Amino acid sequence: MTLRAVVRSLFVSLLLFTAAGAFAASAWTPIGPPGGAAYGLSIDPKDANVLYAGTYSGGVWKSKDGGANWTRLTAQVDETMNAVAVSPADSRVVLAAGHAGLYRSADAGATWKTVLDQKQQQPAMTGFAFDPTKPTTVYVSSDSDGFPAGVFKSTDSGATWKAANGGIHTNSRVWGVAVARDASSLWASSSDGVYQSTDAGGTWTNVLAGKIAHSVATGADGLVLVGTNVDGILRSTDGKNFAETKIDVKMSGKIVYAILGSTATPNLFYAAIPNRVLRSTDNGRTWTTFSRGFDWINFRSLALDEKSGTVWAGSGRDGVVKSADKGATWTTGAGMLSLQVTSLLVDPSSAKRIFAGTTQGGVHRSEDGGVTWELANEGVDDRSVYSFAAHPSSPGTFLMGTDEGAYRSTDSGTTWTHVKGGCDPVVQNLQFTSTKRVWAHSGRDFCQVIRSDDGGLTWQEVKTPRPDSSMRGYFAFYVDPKSPDHIMFNTYRSLHWSTDAGVTWTEATGIPSTSQIQSIVAGKVPESLFAATNLGIYRSADNGKTWTAAGTATARLNVRRVVVDANSGTIWAGAWSDGILRSTDDGKTWSRIGGEPPHPDLVALTMESPKSLLVGFDG
Numbered sequence: 001m002t003l004r005a006v007v008r009s010l011f012v013s014l015l016l017f018t019a020a021g022a023f024a025a026s027a028w029t030p031i032g033p034p035g036g037a038a039y040g041l042s043i044d045p046k047d048a049n050v051l052y053a054g055t056y057s058g059g060v061w062k063s064k065d066g067g068a069n070w071t072r073l074t075a076q077v078d079e080t081m082n083a084v085a086v087s088p089a090d091s092r093v094v095l096a097a098g099h100a101g102l103y104r105s106a107d108a109g110a111t112w113k114t115v116l117d118q119k120q121q122q123p124a125m126t127g128f129a130f131d132p133t134k135p136t137t138v139y140v141s142s143d144s145d146g147f148p149a150g151v152f153k154s155t156d157s158g159a160t161w162k163a164a165n166g167g168i169h170t171n172s173r174v175w176g177v178a179v180a181r182d183a184s185s186l187w188a189s190s191s192d193g194v195y196q197s198t199d200a201g202g203t204w205t206n207v208l209a210g211k212i213a214h215s216v217a218t219g220a221d222g223l224v225l226v227g228t229n230v231d232g233i234l235r236s237t238d239g240k241n242f243a244e245t246k247i248d249v250k251m252s253g254k255i256v257y258a259i260l261g262s263t264a265t266p267n268l269f270y271a272a273i274p275n276r277v278l279r280s281t282d283n284g285r286t287w288t289t290f291s292r293g294f295d296w297i298n299f300r301s302l303a304l305d306e307k308s309g310t311v312w313a314g315s316g317r318d319g320v321v322k323s324a325d326k327g328a329t330w331t332t333g334a335g336m337l338s339l340q341v342t343s344l345l346v347d348p349s350s351a352k353r354i355f356a357g358t359t360q361g362g363v364h365r366s367e368d369g370g371v372t373w374e375l376a377n378e379g380v381d382d383r384s385v386y387s388f389a390a391h392p393s394s395p396g397t398f399l400m401g402t403d404e405g406a407y408r409s410t411d412s413g414t415t416w417t418h419v420k421g422g423c424d425p426v427v428q429n430l431q432f433t434s435t436k437r438v439w440a441h442s443g444r445d446f447c448q449v450i451r452s453d454d455g456g457l458t459w460q461e462v463k464t465p466r467p468d469s470s471m472r473g474y475f476a477f478y479v480d481p482k483s484p485d486h487i488m489f490n491t492y493r494s495l496h497w498s499t500d501a502g503v504t505w506t507e508a509t510g511i512p513s514t515s516q517i518q519s520i521v522a523g524k525v526p527e528s529l530f531a532a533t534n535l536g537i538y539r540s541a542d543n544g545k546t547w548t549a550a551g552t553a554t555a556r557l558n559v560r561r562v563v564v565d566a567n568s569g570t571i572w573a574g575a576w577s578d579g580i581l582r583s584t585d586d587g588k589t590w591s592r593i594g595g596e597p598p599h600p601d602l603v604a605l606t607m608e609s610p611k612s613l614l615v616g617f618d619g
Helices: none
Strands: 012-017 023-030 038-044 047-055 060-063 081-086 094-098 101-105 113-117 124-131 134-143 150-154 174-179 186-190 193-197 213-218 224-228 233-236 258-261 269-273 276-280 286-289 299-304 311-315 320-323 341-346 354-358 362-366 385-390 398-402 405-409 417-419 429-432 438-441 449-452 460-462 477-480 483-490 495-498 517-522 529-533 536-540 559-564 571-575 579-583 591-593 602-609 612-617
Touching (some): 038 094, 094 134, 134 186, 150 186, 186 224, 193 213, 213 258, 224 258, 258 299, 341 602, 354 385, 354 398, 398 429, 529 571
Parallel strands (some): 038 081, 038 299, 124 174, 517 559
Antiparallel strands (some): 047 060, 094 124, 101 113, 124 134, 134 174, 174 186, 224 233, 258 269, 269 276, 311 320, 341 354, 385 398, 398 405, 429 438, 449 460, 483 495, 517 529, 559 571, 571 579
């Protein structure tokens, strides 16, 4: 199974009901397909079939069969893990470098302990390196954000740590660390150059000031390779003089995320860059593409089985991919679910067709209700997707909102065309009110509300009240389906409504100014609305002019999305870390259903049918 044939992925779970409305024994069923960003990758030195992957917003995952199948471990399931490492001294010891801390497992990932946190280091740990002569000594790099920057050192396989930052600038962002093959020196790649230490991390000297270096690796006889974001891969044999290397692709502006050298095969190195894995067989002097056919994928991490020559690469969208035939073909495993799903749409003209928008891979489409998926990005230049809308009377015609404005498809998402507005804002919400009129909302401090009167082909900005904040977030937008001139939008601190299509605006009352409104939907009762906020659910009985809390059960919950069953009036709400809530009495009382969600950060929620919900998660 090649990568091109493999269906790509998102993290969507299907919430199942029985015919009577009660939940089945297992409330959450993943409908896949797998994928996501694998920032860190490490092989068990004693068993090449065992791999660990650190993912974006998805914690640590493990494979026991060479990457064919993956399961999530319990190390901070909602955290981004920038790197993972298996100790060469004891393969039961696994380290994971996250945004909020450094984690250690002594039982092959079954349980984890925090060994560095924000009291001792800055939020983002970024890379590991073990001393080849003292396998219990390990270094980790850290990305400065107002905390001590640079490198930390452990001499007990990561159980305890001490700062080893002398000479590294306090504002430096250190992204990688490497140890010389003979342990005579250490190297750290950073935002302000490459640092070298010759006293085991006691002091450091910047030997390549002015370069932005994202990765570093060492080879035999003092070889040092540095991956930059402008100058490709630089090479030095004396640690002082660095020269550019020859690469078969244009590297200007492309980040070299990772470099990995073989310890068993002389002169062999691999490098991870956007859309490609590179290979060198002459100690890094020249590089050729080891992978082809990839699109919109940042390769972020690498792993190598020294015996078989199998290469694994962690991608920014497709999880972990593997080549066992010198890069000719690549396969991907199953089960990894770590994509950031921002939006979901079930085609009203074809119930088996589902669209899912993600920030890493753009549009994912299923034609069989989520059994299989494919990428549907033809014509899309921006792969951060936030919203979808189906044309009310033209089956197969859709609009999509992205970081760079709106796109339109007339062939069920097979191809897309960019439809430019006055300022191409982020489009977080899209709503048709007729065959011609479409409303869009950006959630930014400019182009808050835009409108199209020709079905989304052209757009114009609608004047709105001065925003009370320039902060960007997931904000709500609402159009009354029975009165299309009645619209609402919110900024970071306030909700505004208009009954004349945005000519005049009035600020709504009742929702605390300290809350953030994240979605608004119509209830079954006439003129009733429900708003999901980070301080619970609010209800309006007068079409959004005034609001009151919808019961007390949700008062302390961060509710991200609300949907209403138009037939039964049942209200479903998705809350951060608390899963799904349900109300059958117009929001007066709420009950939590479905049990513990598989991931705390619920982002998207939509009804697939009266008996099922589709729920998308961030990671």
